[in-house]
Amino acid sequence: RKEVEQDPGPFNVPEGATVAFNCTYSNSASQSFFWYRQDCRKEPKLLMSVYSSGNEDGRFTAQLNRASQYISLLIRDSKLSDSATYLCVVNRFNTGNQFYFGTGTSLTVIP
Amino acid sequence: EPEVTQTPSHQVTQMGQEVILRCVPISNHLYFYWYRQILGQKVEFLVSFYNNEISEKSEIFDDQFSVERPDGSNFTLKIRSTKLEDSAMYFCASSEGSRNQPQHFGDGTRLSIL
Numbered sequence: 001r002k003e004v005e006q007d008p009g010p011f012n013v014p015e016g017a018t019v020a021f022n023c024t025y026s027n028s029a030s031q032s033f034f035w036y037r038q039d040c041r042k043e044p045k046l047l048m049s050v051y052s053s054g055n056e057d058g059r060f061t062a063q064l065n066r067a068s069q070y071i072s073l074l075i076r077d078s079k080l081s082d083s084a085t086y087l088c089v090v091n092r093f094n095t096g097n098q099f100y101f102g103t104g105t106s107l108t109v110i111p
Numbered sequence: 112e113p114e115v116t117q118t119p120s121h122q123v124t125q126m127g128q129e130v131i132l133r134c135v136p137i138s139n140h141l142y143f144y145w146y147r148q149i150l151g152q153k154v155e156f157l158v159s160f161y162n163n164e165i166s167e168k169s170e171i172f173d174d175q176f177s178v179e180r181p182d183g184s185n186f187t188l189k190i191r192s193t194k195l196e197d198s199a200m201y202f203c204a205s206s207e208g209s210r211n212q213p214q215h216f217g218d219g220t221r222l223s224i225l
Binding site for chain 2 (some may be wrong): 034044046049096099100102103
């Protein structure tokens with residue numbers, strides 16, 4: 001079973017729409033969780049960390065459900081510039097500080 | 112804001128040649144990583160490095176690969192005898208090494224094997 005699983009999409013949504021991505025992780029010992037954004041042919045860039053209580057950064061909201069081992073990212077009022085691949089990343093610090101990547105979910109925001 | 116830097120941005124090499132990719136991690140970070148991404152595919156973990164030794168490596172990181180931290184600031188990935196299938200984007204990343212701290216990525220080296 002993969003460490004981290006994401007729906008690859010693609011998600012094609014109109015500007016202004018709300019879109020949600022989910023991600024599941026297999027190891028309950030996972031400790032930290034992140035969403036990264038990757039534009040075509042560029043490096044992954046940290047979008048936001050995901051905290052147990054859920055957290056929001058502008059139009060972006062991240063949630064963590066430890067019992068079900070899933071993480072979500074909600075994007076409200078989608079902009080054209082949100083078009084990218086969104087990577088779910090899970091960290092286990094106690095075992096060599098390893099980071100495990102999902103395959104990414106592709107989002108295209110359409111005018 | 113401090114950043115991870117990688118050189119060169121693009122490397123073109125003949126098959127069978129050795130190549131060295133260079134990275135300067137963020138200065139107070141303790142963990143260093145190499146990833147590769149073949150065009151159109153997912154980010155793949157190669158190796159992690161801590162306290163001057165390999166912490167973990169993937170199946171991709173076979174005997175043709177090696178890593179080194181030669182001088183306390185650079186972190187290098189060497190591919191000894193390159194193959195066509197080594198063509199990819201190679202990303203270096205570093206992290207502080209404490210809980211809840213993310214990785215920070217360099218902008219990558221595009222390696223093209225001819």
